[in-house]
Amino acid sequence: MKLLVTGGAGFIGSAGGRMAVGRGYQGVNVDALTYAACLDSLAGVAADPRYRFEHVDIRDRAALDRVFAEHRPDAVLHLAAESHVDRSIDAPAIFVETNVLGTCNLLDAARKHYIDSNRPDRFRFVHVSTDEVFGTLGEIGAFDENTAYDPRSPYSASKAASDHFARAWAETYGLPVIITNCSNNYGPYQFPEKLVPVAILNALQGRPIPVYGAGQNVRDWLYVDDHAAALLKVLGSGRKGDTYLIGGNSEARNIDLVRMICRALDVVRPSGRPYENLIEFVSDRPGHDFRYAIDATHIRQALGWGPTVSLAEGVARTVDWYLTNEAWWRPLLSRRGVGQRLGAA
C-alpha cells in the first residue's frame, strides 16, 4: 500500500511514517518544512527505497495535483497543520491558511485523484484531528463521537473547520473520508514548544519550568506510538465515513504531569536538588480549556485498538529519549519563538 502522509516531518507524522515504513508500507511524505518540522526525525527511514519526500506546501494546489499524479497513493493520512495553541493566539491567520484552506486543497486534490483512478474501493482519506474541537469539559464526563463541536481557541476553531470540510467532501463528493480526533500526544521527537519537552529540556538546562495558571488543567495523555498504531489501524480497517476518537485513558493535571517528569529526571539525572524546585507558575493561557477526556469505546470495539503504554512508562521512555538525543533537540532551541512565552495576549 502506498501512503501519502502530510506533515510527516512533524511529531506525530514522523512517528506514523517510521511505523508505516517499518510495517512495509510505501510512504510519500508531503511537508512544507515549517519551523515545527525536522527531517532528522525520519533519519531511520530516509534511505529506505519505500520512503519518498516531497517538499510541498498543502496551500499549493498545483503542487498537490503533481504529487498525486506522480505517486498515485492508495490512501492519504493528513496531519500537516499549524499545531500550537499559543502560536494561534498570536498569529491566527496562518492557522486558517494551512489548517482550513490547505485541508480544502488537499481534499480536492485527493478527490480528483480518486475519480481519475476510477474510485478504488480501498482508497481512504484519513483526516487527523484533535479533541480540542469539542471545547472544554468540567470535572466529569468525556468526549465521544456524538459530542457537539465547541472550539474555543483559534487553533481548535481552525481544526474544527477542517473537520467540517472533510465531512463535506465525504457527503458532497463521495470521497472516502475518515476523521480521527485524538487527545494530547507526548513522546520522542516532540518539538520543544509543547509542555512535555519544555519541562524536560528546561529542567536539564536548570531553567524555570513554566506552568500555566495553577497547573490544574487536565489533559488525557497518549504516547505517540499508540496514536500512530491507531492511525494505521484506522487506515487498514476503518469504515469510510466514520469518526474515531482516540485517547490514552490517562488523565493528569498539568502540574502532576510536570512533577512526574521532574521525579523521573531526579532518578536518571540527579542534580543535587529536586527538579520540582524549578517549577514556576506563570500567567494562564487566555481561554485555557479546563479539561479534555476521551471515551475511546468506539475505536476499541470497532477496531480493537487501545493504548498500550501507561503514562508512567511513557514519561520514563520520553525522558530517556531526550537524555540520549541531545543532537536532535539542541539545534531546535534556536528556532523562532522557542523558549519564549507565546500566546499570553
Ligand code: NAD
Ligand atoms: P507538528 O507541529 O509537530 O507537525 C506539523 C507538520 O506539518 C510539520 O512537519 C510542518 O512542517 C507541517 N506543515 C505545517 N504547515 C504545512 C503546510 N502548509 N504544508 C505542508 N506541511 C505543513 O504537529 P503534530 O503535533 O505532529 O500534529 C500533527 C497533526 O495531529 C495535526 O493536524 C494536529 O492538529 C493533530 N493532533 C495533534 C495532537 C498533539 O497532541 N500533538 C493531538 C491530536 C491531534
